Amino acid sequence: MNNAAEQIISANKANLEALEGATTKAFAGVEKLVELNLAASKAALGESFGYAQAVLAVKSPQEFVTVQTGFFQPLAEKSAAYFQHVQSIATEGSAEFVKQFEANLAEAQKAVGASVDQLVKNAPAGSEAAVAAFQSALSNGQKAVEQTQAAIKKATTQAQANFAAASKQATDLAKKAAKV
Numbered sequence: 001m002n003n004a005a006e007q008i009i010s011a012n013k014a015n016l017e018a019l020e021g022a023t024t025k026a027f028a029g030v031e032k033l034v035e036l037n038l039a040a041s042k043a044a045l046g047e048s049f050g051y052a053q054a055v056l057a058v059k060s061p062q063e064f065v066t067v068q069t070g071f072f073q074p075l076a077e078k079s080a081a082y083f084q085h086v087q088s089i090a091t092e093g094s095a096e097f098v099k100q101f102e103a104n105l106a107e108a109q110k111a112v113g114a115s116v117d118q119l120v121k122n123a124p125a126g127s128e129a130a131v132a133a134f135q136s137a138l139s140n141g142q143k144a145v146e147q148t149q150a151a152i153k154k155a156t157t158q159a160q161a162n163f164a165a166a167s168k169q170a171t172d173l174a175k176k177a178a179k180v
Contacts, residue, residue: 003118011111018104022097029093033086040082047071076173087163094156102149109142 051071058064116138123131 007111007115007118011108014111015104015108018100022100025096025100026093029089032089036082036085036089040078043078047075080173083163083166087160090163091160094160098153098156105145105149109145112138 051067054067054071055064058067116135120131120135
């Protein structure tokens, strides 16, 4: 019984360390997004004031159209680049998190399985039905976790595909706007 308790404690310790690592990586991703947003906001603010000054200096309708076109074409390109950068940060962070989560889940399941095996060996006579019910419940729980994991992976893949499609569409629109 002591061996089973040690295995569970060890698994919990490993899970806590994994959670710490995943949290650190998630925080790094958030930091990257904050840095990106600050840089984008600073650039947009400067460009907006430059645009306002250029509009105030306009003397004809044709000059206004030229100034306006000169502002919006690069804006579309920068927006597309921004969304691509956000996608890359999100993809990088989620891939690392999923990889770490799957590895830790496999280790935890192995540790729990070993603990259950140890408990089954030491179960008192006449408790076979209770042990079988417990093992069945554990097996069903593991199947549910695996199904949830598969659903999360599928949803993440679909979300990344949708984001990539939206980013591509924004890039294509930016390219079309730049040609006009």
